[in-house]
Amino acid sequence: PQTPLPVDCAIPLKAAGAGPVVLTLPQMYGARVYFVRDDTLSFYLNPGPALVEPAFATSTDANYARTWSFCEFTFNPDQLYANISYVDLVTALPIGLTLTGTQTHTVAPLPDGAVDRIAADLTAQAARDGQPWDKLVIRSGDGKVLRVISPQNLMAPFFDRPDQMPFRDLWTSYIDQVWEKYRSTDLSIDLQGV
Template sequence: MRAFSTLLFGTLAGLIGHALAAPLIVSPGTASDVVITQENTVNTTEAVSNSTGSSPTQQLKINMVNNFAGSVNAYVTGLDSNDQLVVLQTDGTWLYPNANGASVPQPITGNIALPLGGQGSTTTITLPDYISSGRIWFAANGDLQFFVVESGTGGSSLVEPSSANPHDPSAAVNWGFVELTNTEDDGLFANISYVDFVGLPLGMSLSGGGGLQTAQGLPANAVSSICNDLKAQADSDGQPWHQLCVTDVNGNPLRVIAPSDYSSVNSDAFSNYWTDYINQVWQKYSSQPLTINTQVSAGDVQCTVSDGLLNCNGDNRGYAQPIASDIWGCNSGPFAIEAGDNDVHRAVVPRLCAAFDRSTLLLAGGNTQPGLGSSAYYTVSPTNFYSKFIHQYELDGRGYAFPYDDVNPDGASNASGELSDGTPSSLTVTVGGPSS
């Protein structure tokens, strides 16, 4: 759903790697402390003028229910129907941020903070046009800061708040977002994503031609509960799970970052966590086949380990053993998808990585993927305890906790929490936990 800049202006590892021997404590900085990566940018490829209007073609109503005991601001960012960067202004029109060729982040200073009413109230906004790669951000008791920078292709990149950078200007703010894309051809797709972090609890519901759909999200105390469970898991297995928690200077939990983000700033973390499990998987499937249900026209494909690679029938290339960071992110090592990969390869990657994250490959019945239901996920160690605890606290078990959390057996419910409708009428987002 996201469109990323190809420019990398820095790495979090060089900035904060030394600070991660304990739960991460934020120390917000200025624009000079912004670190730009593929994970916190969304870009347009052409230069645009500083336009402040748009000809409305499809106006989507968004209801925002505030259940938080404090002030909350909302922000809407994305790409308009012409793939230009937009940020919603308080007057209901798009602002088109323009870096004007700047190679360092420039703050967006327009009226883009949309204040919600007090606790228990509902605030309604209307998007003036279609939107893609969109996010609706919510910030509790503070303001989020967005920046724009030249993308290197003649356009501008929106630089979003970073959940993992403790010196990001927005680091001390309790925030979260939902993702959405609403197009003329395909309608509305929206989801709650915890792929990068868990922050301010959000839930949502979608009304449209398909009726009412909901993804309830997390309860109000979810961050503290997940941090407590991660600390207990770290005490149990000696892995740095508790270091995924980000706190303010007083030790109050703000968010929990995903192990993929943590590994990007501490490459030694979890380095041997999956080693024995991976070796056992390779051993098992060197003597019996692993069946991948591609859930596309290729149907079931048989995969067997030979010469150190997991080779699947009809696939254009085999899979080497992954390392921990490959499993967390599902987009590197054997799980990186290249331009020339065929449809079988593109189908195997998400199903194989999901099986590792959920630790189902060695279970009875795990020789078919996806095949086992959600009750079998995360039942053995090693596993993705970050994802396990998120789903444990989700009120309906739905919401992305790793990149391929939408992989499910045929006929099973979608654990990703994605909502979609070809003819949407309104999207409702609840902030700060469910309504009582």
């Protein structure tokens, strides 16, 4: 059974435009910093113990209906590395990054309204082709877009049931066309000296 994390590790931020919150962090490797809007995230420990992080695509997760996101980073004697790009999701909580020093480097967040536009486009695509693109959009109880997940996350629960897997026939027509073309046409691959 999972137990709640016994410490409050939240760091409240100021309102937008109110100035930065300055933190001194210890060296860490492969860490995550989580952000949540107007709420607190719940973290748990499982027997092991191991930290149970919020799950963005699991409807039974305590944090599912919250507007949250994270960034990954490493801070050690050799580097400061941060990753705010996402493979598995985009969220309604835009995160940007600015590194200042002898030069300033900035990674901008998604523009305002981007997640809502992505959600609308996916819903429209589902209506056009009958694939479950709209199921990639996770909404709050009042219909607000919280995040958009990758197709992989919708498909994962069906790996043991491929005949029921979402998107299972998405590429069938295209694959058949490619197969038909190269059934009678040579395909040459240049390995560039490898």
